[in-house]
Amino acid sequence: MKHSITRLLPALAIALVILSPAIAQKKAEEETPQPIVETWQQFMNLPKAQRQEYSQKLVKAQNLFSQKRLFDTLEKIDELDKIFPDHPSALNLRGACYVEIRSFKKANKIFEKILTISPDNTNVQFNLAEVDFVTKNWTSAYDRFTQLIPRLPSRNKGLIRLCEFKLLLCQLKTGRVKEAIALRDQYDAWDDSPYYYYSRAAIFYHEDNKKEAEKMLNNARFVWRNDAALSAWQDTLIEFGYIRSFYGENAENAK
Structure with missing residues (x-):
């Protein structure tokens, strides 16, 4: 069965790879740098060739995921982690694979890990609420959706x-x-x-x-x-x- 998570996934992965330098710089000037900014800075410290290789492999991983070639996708994510481990985009894609194969505990751990890097990410907050929903954890799903809805942009x-x-x-x-x-x-x-x-x-x-x-x-x-x-x-x-x-x-x- 298809899940809402997998329909909403692609935008997050690309967005996190090409996080706006202007936004990152602004946040970096704050007294306490945000984890997502630190991750972006670490990623940008990679040689240009490695960053380009990462982006290309990420696109391939997303294409494999779209084709429901889940285990091939996971192998490609392993390759991504060798270049730059635990990037939010790769983590989210891995979590979506786990959802597709209904390994919800693993998916939850992944999504929770992303929130430590990007705590305000509503895509991941939705993913966590959706996992609670499909696993029939109704009280937690109720709490998560109640908190999430006011945070969603009105245009969506x-x-x-x-x-x-x-x-x-x-x-x-x-x-x-x-x-x-x-x-x-x-x-x-x-x-x-x-x-x-x-x-x-x-x-x-x-x-x-x-x-x-x-x-x-x-x-x-x-x-x-x-x-x-x-x-x-x-x-x-x-x-x-x-x-x-x-x-x-x-x-x-x-x-």
């Missing part, structure tokens, strides 16, 4: 709504039904996201009203007419256990 509306939907499901699992209903009613059908339909479907499922829930999901498919736009939302309901996987797996009862 799609991710905000998806996180709010996951938070709603965590609320249902942790007995916060009134909060979940209030969150459901926060947006109407004109919100320009699948949230309206999926949040209502989730509440209907929770109330054992499968007919109305499926009607809402059918409405979402009619309005959006794009499986790719709905795949993360559909995967979320599969992970939660409300609907059957496309691959024929029996979904776990979420009740």
Whole structure:
């Protein structure tokens, strides 16, 4: 099954390799240098040829990951670590591989390690919340999504709504039904996201009203007419256990 983590991964890796020198210089002037700045400075101290080799290998690793050649990706990351160990971009890619093979404990350790280097990185914060979600650690997932949502940039509306939907499901699992209903009613059908339909479907499922829930999901498919736009939302309901996987797996009862 695909995970939201793996859809959101590529931007982080490239961004961390080419971290803006201006930003790094500004942070370096602070009394206590940030770990991400120290990492950038150490990376920039490498010979130019090694930095270029690293960037090229990173792109190859990302391409392998996109092709779901996970063990080849891990081998390429080992090569990256020989040039520069524990770069956040390589760590995040390794963590995503572990998520894909459902080695969630290893993935969590990786993502926690990245946060020690880049504590304000919302991509990694999302990854940690998502791992809690797919491993059904509902209380921790609730806490992480609650803390994450206000930190997300307003321009990333799609991710905000998806996180709010996951938070709603965590609320249902942790007995916060009134909060979940209030969150459901926060947006109407004109919100320009699948949230309206999926949040209502989730509440209907929770109330054992499968007919109305499926009607809402059918409405979402009619309005959006794009499986790719709905795949993360559909995967979320599969992970939660409300609907059957496309691959024929029996979904776990979420009740």
